[in-house]
Amino acid sequence: MAARIVKDDALLKRLSASGAPNYSAISPGEYRYKVQRLLPYLSEEGFIWYKGMVETAVARAFAKRGIVPASAADEIAAAAAEITAQEVYAEDELVHHDIVALVNRIRSRISEGSRGAVHRAATSCDIIDTANALRFRDAFREVILPDCAEFIGVMIEIIRRERNTLQIGRSHLQHGEPITFGFSQAWFLDRFGGRVMRMREASEALVGKFSGAMGAYNAQSLFVKDPVVFEREVLGQVGALPAGISSQIVQPEFVGDLMHFCLGGFSVLANWADDMRNLMRPEIGEISLQRGRDVSTSSTMPHKQNPVGLENIKSLWKEAAGRITTRYMDMISENARDLTNSASQRFIPEVFDIFDYAVTRGTRIAKALKIDPQNMKKNFEISKDTIPSEPLQLLLSSVGWTDAHFDIGKLADRAAKEKRNVVEIAREDKELAKYIKRIKEEQLEMLSDPHRYTGEASAKAAEIADKWEAKLRGLNRSPG
Amino acid sequence: MAARIVKDDALLKRLSASGAPNYSAISPGEYRYKVQRLLPYLSEEGFIWYKGMVETAVARAFAKRGIVPASAADEIAAAAAEITAQEVYAEDELVHHDIVALVNRIRSRISEGSRGAVHRAATSCDIIDTANALRFRDAFREVILPDCAEFIGVMIEIIRRERNTLQIGRSHLQHGEPITFGFSQAWFLDRFGGRVMRMREASEALVGKFSGAMGAYNAQSLFVKDPVVFEREVLGQVGALPAGISSQIVQPEFVGDLMHFCLGGFSVLANWADDMRNLMRPEIGEISLQRGRDVSTSSTMPHKQNPVGLENIKSLWKEAAGRITTRYMDMISENARDLTNSASQRFIPEVFDIFDYAVTRGTRIAKALKIDPQNMKKNFEISKDTIPSEPLQLLLSSVGWTDAHFDIGKLADRAAKEKRNVVEIAREDKELAKYIKRIKEEQLEMLSDPHRYTGEASAKAAEIADKWEAKLRGLNRSPG
């Protein structure tokens, strides 16, 4: 039922009229980073639509039990679908209560005899918290997870295409051992994919409630003998489940988990963006992008190729990363509930919006990335003489040489200075030469050709690409 | 010049047309917590207006030096005032650069001969960072600080009115020693006022720049011999100053300071809100509020009097408090500047907006607060028998009794259990009675009447009220 929302004409019409960038806005989410497709779920208009849907679910569940007439539930459903945020806010001005305002607006649109069926036995948070669970779930199900899946798809392509493209591996920003570019991307894909799977679980696990003002089913027990069962019937109308127990509010940990996994995915994406823009440094030049939306010039330096898209991803992450703390603060709500979680949780959609914006941007950039194997090779050559010092040391050590570490270090420094291969220099050393002779021929080969010293880079890249192709099929399939 | 903005007709007209609550918004800052008076400064429309003002300042400074014609500067000024965010964004779609878009729009509106004077020698951040400094300064100068001053004014009134209203002082949520309600409010006033003074300093200290793409005045030095002096002339046009040195960007610490002091003020306000709503607990009842915008009923429990206004202040604080971390992250901008501070700093106005919203709401609530001296007295009486145990112990100790602490503790427990005054019980003890005789009469009086044991509470309350009345006069006077 919930998935139907993207096709709800009345809502989409309202949003299309007003969902344009709004330059009188203070929040950059409104005028700059707004994802139009998310508005049915994350906008205030959409939120009110979802609250109306929950009011409908309550009425329908009572109707199924024969406690309210089915016609009343039908009237409520019809009214809820039509109500606009504007009218609710106008009513709120009079009654100073957002849910009372919504309830009044529904009541005003239906026959008098049906009015008693509206909001029956419900407390505000039965409606609000359930609506939040549904809209966040749907935002992920319908937009964010598919957008993540698209990024995953592009990464799979890159990894497969570049699984054998030689690149110097780096750590500490220094040259390490050889890898392939595809392998380096597999590291990001597997981490990002892992977070996406957790986001999916967490968004589907969001809980609703229909347990009344204290969570103890006080009001519900006036009408049904089995309010715990009845809660499941109400939530079942919108495909949701309750937690083990609620107070006035649902357990805040569940939405905290979704935020955590989302910020984790955001962190991986930011890490990828950082790496990519570093590889675009003029001195490195291993990847490049055409000028356009994501690479801009400067207002004064026309020769610049600024990776603004990649920088933007990192910058949005900076804005989002600290916001988890608010979620922990919201886990403290005194005496069953104070309202200090109300305004703060209204900002949650902002984070989901900028995450989705960043993912989509990342996808566009990933598609456009140009790999420069020549520059990768050129950079690799800087270290080709010293790279064999790792395998040399390991092999010497395996044939009995014991103080390998520091001596090889000195040799490597000499190799770098003299621009000669470290193995060549090692062979000139009498003591070392003695041990080098003991090394097996096939192992020695690796020393003579550092380009081959890439271990399982290519195989692992392929494995990760295959793994996520399989999982991707699951991701794109709605669980509902 | 900057202060003139609130009277800029074109801008205000644009904002009034579009500044209404926008229910298709994702950010609650747009549909719920928007402070209309802040839009000239904090909205995107206002930001572009300010950027136009800085472009004008650049042209005027060059004109004063005779490097560009005065008429060109006039044309730029006229064009800048008219340009809308909408047209800049439309251009941005083509050129993928916000400042190039603005510059193009200005150029398109002026005579061909004047076009070369636009954005002369400037880099984007010369315009952006200076505009941010100006608009944040003006937002505080024109709206936020005056709003804070109003809260201070209301607190002064409360403190003076209630400086002698007896209240049991609390710590650890337990009863301590007697104070007055006015004194308890003075604690909040002095702290809040202190933060406001620092916000004022920090907002006036925000820095601009006109030092070019690297901060080294490369471009400026093509046109003037003394670019460091010339930077001051440009900034002087809009009443701003540069920092000691800039890179592509201004030193990010200054706006970080403003955020820090703002969050400090927010914290004090949240502390006050927490205290007030705790005093509204039915079991305490020392203050109350009428139902209305800030105290709402429940959608299901019509008897409730929920302090939603006070809870809202705390909740907005929760949202804001963690955001300072982003400011520290923005202090790290690699190699003179990466753009990773760009999107993140666009969210700064959101914090200023919700802070101002909370202050204004706090003012409205403070004005409406009803003090209940009867309930204060009733709560005080709970502890009246044990309160003298502090002065009793101190006085016994001062006349030679040495193991005062723990014995008096037991007496206090007995006093609580038997509901008799602790001094009365002490007099029955032979050893203690011996020491009690040594206490001076005037000191003993305090023991017999705990209501008088309020120390300097009243005097200190008055002192703090006077102090802030004097400072308030300064606060309301624009420093420009």
Place this chain on the structure above:
Amino acid sequence: MAARIVKDDALLKRLSASGAPNYSAISPGEYRYKVQRLLPYLSEEGFIWYKGMVETAVARAFAKRGIVPASAADEIAAAAAEITAQEVYAEDELVHHDIVALVNRIRSRISEGSRGAVHRAATSCDIIDTANALRFRDAFREVILPDCAEFIGVMIEIIRRERNTLQIGRSHLQHGEPITFGFSQAWFLDRFGGRVMRMREASEALVGKFSGAMGAYNAQSLFVKDPVVFEREVLGQVGALPAGISSQIVQPEFVGDLMHFCLGGFSVLANWADDMRNLMRPEIGEISLQRGRDVSTSSTMPHKQNPVGLENIKSLWKEAAGRITTRYMDMISENARDLTNSASQRFIPEVFDIFDYAVTRGTRIAKALKIDPQNMKKNFEISKDTIPSEPLQLLLSSVGWTDAHFDIGKLADRAAKEKRNVVEIAREDKELAKYIKRIKEEQLEMLSDPHRYTGEASAKAAEIADKWEAKLRGLNRSPG
């Protein structure tokens, strides 16, 4: 194998000698909040012990393949168990590398022929990251989760004992509808328990690695044909698993998850502590605690009963809550790995330590809590006249009265003012009386006796207690 650590005599002896509170320490974790039982896992001495265990695992796996002699592995195992942090640090002073220092110390203790088997094909992070995974897993498995289980056990007892103890439910710090004290505790138990289950999953899911300096098995592939399989053999020695792919480091998301769930549990505990100390306010007095370790007097006010233990839990939470941000920052490690995650992740154990300290303290307090049913009843009575306004409104609404909400609100206010039951007042109203007659007798009963209006509070409390008793059995059983 890992679980054996708590019985490792050499390590425990080293720790018992030096694990005493250290007053020259700067960190309060050392002199004040140190959990002695955690030292084998979370201390630096313990960390080095675990690193030695991983070096042993590497050697044993190579020995199983016949690549190094079994005797070498035995020598390494014996040496690793004996090495002290002190000697490793002394060596580190010379070589400026913590893992090289450890390796040198192992080598110095074994026969020359076995030295080549030490650290074979390993990079530092193969050892460090795997050791962290193991020690964090074991710290949770052996200490933290059992401590959480004890808190859960005490909560189960309280809930069962107090499942029928009437308490006014609160929200917004105001009186809502009736619940039972046991029900209010079940809310905390279910949330806390939920977090504990996630901590368990996350701690068991921590990943190790044996994939070399770039994660591409470069070095490993010198010695084995199937390094991906071999990695599982190495990790299998210590009961761990790898992630899908690693770079120089393991995927940082896994330890981030553990931190997130831990902070969630901490938040629930802090929420509970806040509620308990509020119920200890003199004006509320629904629970109390004896003076002692967790309730102290004041240095000057001998009558005070300060709930310092409960305040301490909240305060430690405040210290911990913001630290998750560092975990997201650590998810960004440039170019396969920079070392900027090294110092920061060394602080992770501090959070686990203070969480465990807080849990243990919470358990002690929960055991000592005294419930005061008289005061609960007294507080309940404050609202007994207005409480029926919720069911009254709902029932009126269900029998056709449509504008129920606001009228009942006025009646409730009158009830509070006149100290008469709201239903009584309602019956006097002609129009309402008409509707009241339509309400079923059994529903009306609830109105006449608000004490019975507790819904499913008691039943739900029992259900939650049973649920966690069953899960507890699983929690105390080591999964290894």
Place this chain on the structure above:
Amino acid sequence: MAARIVKDDALLKRLSASGAPNYSAISPGEYRYKVQRLLPYLSEEGFIWYKGMVETAVARAFAKRGIVPASAADEIAAAAAEITAQEVYAEDELVHHDIVALVNRIRSRISEGSRGAVHRAATSCDIIDTANALRFRDAFREVILPDCAEFIGVMIEIIRRERNTLQIGRSHLQHGEPITFGFSQAWFLDRFGGRVMRMREASEALVGKFSGAMGAYNAQSLFVKDPVVFEREVLGQVGALPAGISSQIVQPEFVGDLMHFCLGGFSVLANWADDMRNLMRPEIGEISLQRGRDVSTSSTMPHKQNPVGLENIKSLWKEAAGRITTRYMDMISENARDLTNSASQRFIPEVFDIFDYAVTRGTRIAKALKIDPQNMKKNFEISKDTIPSEPLQLLLSSVGWTDAHFDIGKLADRAAKEKRNVVEIAREDKELAKYIKRIKEEQLEMLSDPHRYTGEASAKAAEIADKWEAKLRGLNRSPG
């Protein structure tokens, strides 16, 4: 008086015995990042010493007024200086109160007649908060600020030495316009120095209190007629001042400011560290460091030169940056004070310690930095053909060419591709050539030699060095 502490023999002896790295510690502050010189201020032993000093100040102030005998104050002073943390903690085990424990230990060491003078009229926080203000102030005055001054001194030297060393300026990690290396360092120096000056102000502005349990001077007014004046006398004994008003605690904003400025300085340092280690990339190589404490090799790749010292600075910053949030949380202390600021503020010294550790390490690294002008030149050459596009565009624009921006961009791209100077290519264009002729000769020179296009880089570098040399003299001079 306070400055005397570093020479207090008894304290230093206690610390030297136990201040060694403690490997049974959980906190890395203890076993790895401990700054020995900070222990007199930041360790628990030092804290208790400072609390003793405040107790002494109280007694001396009373003695000066003739309220207690001078001999009692002398006895207290002598006792306070000798008391060890160990004995206070042993007593705390019995009385469950840290300040009562300290007071009891002082009393046990002095004559019976003097015991009544101990802790006269004081509440615990009078002692604790004042001691914190003093020890934090002294830690900055005696250790941290001088350490910062040393870093500043080294930076001044570098800037002067390298003020003319040509370097390509960068932004967005791309090449911008020419600067000098000295200029790039001046950007960090001025920002860091600015933060240091604010740390100095904030540390000297920390406030104490002697206003009793509620801040209302209840107890004090039993003994003196003018407790507000008397508070200044007490604090004057230790060179401190009170805030305008206190509650049970001092206003928490002051220590929050110190933390904020400290984290700002930390951020600048981390920014510098990031830049330096990026300049050490093998592909850039503009600076280098010898292997040693701050540049280590790898445990498996002997050729690596890992900038571990610079990475460590960034990593410690990551750990510290989020901790400011706890300070804002501590600004909320309910009802004059709850104790939820107690444990959390005990962690403040940890941040000061790791900041100082990072500064000292940064100084060592800055001293050892080797600049490579050849590589700077080599990297500069990459962009030498396109760099003149900025001045070319500006100059064309100034002589009437209006669509300068985009055309020059294309020329710059051609220049990069054809490896020819952009001005050369421009001259071939008929239309442009027409405008180029109008440019003044002296301006054209800049185009032909991009190496000269450094604006005020060198002069500004010198100015900043001079500015901080002058301020440095102030910084090293104790304000006491």
